[in-house]
Amino acid sequence: MRDSSKCILCGDCVRMCEEVQGIGVLGFAHRGNRLAVMPAFEKKLSEVACVNCGQCASVCPTGALTVKSDVERVWKALADPDKKVVVQVAPAVRVAFGEAFGLPAGSIGTGEMVAALRRLGFHRVYDTSFTADLTVHEEFNEFLKRLEEGKKLPLFTSCCPAWIKFAEQYYPQYLKNISTCRSPQAMFGAIAKTFLSEELDVKRENLYVVSIMPCTAKKFEASRRELSYQGILDVDAVLTTQELIRMVREANLDFSKLPAEAFDLPMGMSSGAGVIFGNTGGVSEAVLRMAASKLEAKSQRFEFKDVRGFEGCKEAVITIGDQEIRVGIVHGLANAHKLLKTIENGQRKYHMVEVMACQGGCVGGGGQPLPNDSGRREARAKGLYQIDIQREIRCSNDNPFVERLYSQHLGYPGSPKAEELLHTHYTPRRRVDGEEVALVHAKEAKTKIRVCVGTSCFLKGSYDVLKALQDAIADKNLSDQIDLGATFCLEKCDNGPSIQVNDKSFSKMTPDKARELVASLEHSIKNK
The missing domain is CATH 3.40.50.1780 (Rossmann fold)
Known part of the structure; x- marks a missing residue:
């Protein structure tokens, strides 16, 4: 829980989140007398990539950050x-x-x-x-x-x-x-x-x-x-x-x-x-x-x-x-x-x-x-x-x-x-929500390619990569073999443009690499 009236802008929580935990959901926003510590776009912590570790609260000297109580x-x-x-x-x-x-x-x-x-x-x-x-x-x-x-x-x-x-x-x-x-x-x-x-x-x-x-x-x-x-x-x-x-x-x-x-x-x-x-x-x-x-x-x-x-x-x-x-x-x-x-x-x-x-x-x-x-x-x-x-x-x-628990109940x-x-299972959690956009839709295709068009990857040239993939797939007549689409975040922002082929990720893609990838996929598909 956050009480901004108690915050003295020391930055301890920001450094803990960024430098020790490597998450970085807290930062300084605005200037002058409006300066404040908060998540991006004034979101709640529950709406960003916070992992609930509570280390920000443990270093806060004033109680501006506290843990929600169930007492x-x-x-x-x-x-x-x-x-x-x-x-x-x-x-x-x-x-x-x-x-x-x-x-x-x-x-x-x-x-x-x-x-x-x-x-x-x-x-x-x-x-x-x-x-x-x-x-x-x-x-x-x-x-x-x-x-x-x-x-x-x-x-x-x-x-x-x-x-x-x-x-x-x-x-x-x-x-x-x-x-x-x-x-x-x-x-x-x-x-x-x-x-x-x-x-x-x-x-x-x-x-x-x-x-x-x-x-x-x-x-x-x-x-x-x-x-x-x-x-x-x-x-x-x-x-x-x-x-x-x-x-x-x-x-x-x-x-x-x-x-x-x-x-x-x-x-x-x-x-x-x-x-x-x-x-x-x-x-x-x-x-x-x-x-x-x-x-x-x-x-x-x-x-x-x-x-x-x-x-x-x-x-x-x-x-x-x-x-x-x-x-x-x-x-x-x-x-x-x-x-x-x-x-x-x-x-x-x-x-x-x-x-x-x-x-x-x-x-x-x-x-x-x-x-x-x-x-x-x-x-x-x-x-x-x-x-x-x-x-x-x-x-x-x-x-x-x-x-005894095993012998009486669990086996x-x-x-x-x-x-x-x-036992349990786990589910991927996207930091950026968005619908996938199908560009070359092949419902029965066993090969699925998704290109990140989120802000970071887009600025680094993901559109050119997407266009190169689209052209290469068409040139090699693989439109019924490869399902090509765009998505909004593949969690690889530092190494974009990023794409995903089935479960495998590729980073720092270029149009040339995209064409080489389609050529290698063509070889794999034809040899199956």
Whole structure:
């Protein structure tokens, strides 16, 4: 939410969005006393390519940018006698929650946080790390299949909703590479609404699922229609760590007098691998732990420190059994841009790539307590690794309650029931809306060419490219073999003019290149 009356025009949000996240939806507009920070054409943030990471709000010194609150909705649900309200808590929250009550950054406040949630009125308090363990089972199964088949590699992780929206907007060609696994938050919502409602003897629509997350983008994720059943969302409300702190204060709870209490079972038990999901590199390490456990006899490899650390882009080569696994880890979406370009250009090859939108991973999410600087993020990360070390079980496949969930309800990783509840799909999101214009329309053609005629490509000569393609297709009598049309954005503005042939993109096109392309397509078509 934006309140321009509080803005002091410092530009911190503009730099964060442009330089750190590589999105650039905020900028300075107008001059003199009309100078203001806003999206282009005075649009709402919901109407531009914002990925909902919340990092702009985390650096705003005056509160001109804040996260839309769901606190009142949750209070209302807690007061509703017809609803049973359950809550899940993400790993990164427990090492940041105590900061608001005088504890140093990274202090482990799990027990007091659970106690506070029960006193706020939540019926059950669960741990999202449980479904992080579940995610590891599904993602490892998916990764192993892709590795054996040599298809859809690298596998990109799918836990970060800001990264997913970023890919849908800027890199739709890689959507097929992203793991189909839902995030741990979304998996919990589906499991709770399907099975927990039966256990608690409550109708699905009266089971109210709340998430406590370090991440503002989780609010957007929870609203995605594909994460619902018969019109009922799997997760009803998402509160950030800051919002939880606000509720505790509104209830006048004395943090120093709260006892340490445990999560409710069965979805309150997790391995150390599930907990480190909150750190950059944590998802990769959790999957690698399971890989070592499954592929190496009597493996006790629980720590893969090569994937840890706060460098923006990291890579590691891990040998497990006879398999060499190349892993890329990136946090901060500007760094994701760089890494994806190297993959696209063939400079880097990986089997798995973990992407987190926020620097440091979830510990630095846009909903964490302020200040949210690098020192505090590193301290929080150390806190999660400390919890991991202290856990009796450190590998996701050793969690007995996850195994029980499979035996009683899901069957096995990748089963039809698991696919239904724990997996999803992604959809390209065009930044510029517009209808395609058919110029050489061949309904039955197997080759489809679309030329970008958006402003940037048009100014760089896309009309000449389009005309060259049209003439070449006519000269070679391919009008019934090639479907040629114009479109309004192919997300390649920096390298225009751009065209797309079926699923393959071509940039920096010229009329000569266009004619050469038609000649090569003619050769391919005739040899089929």
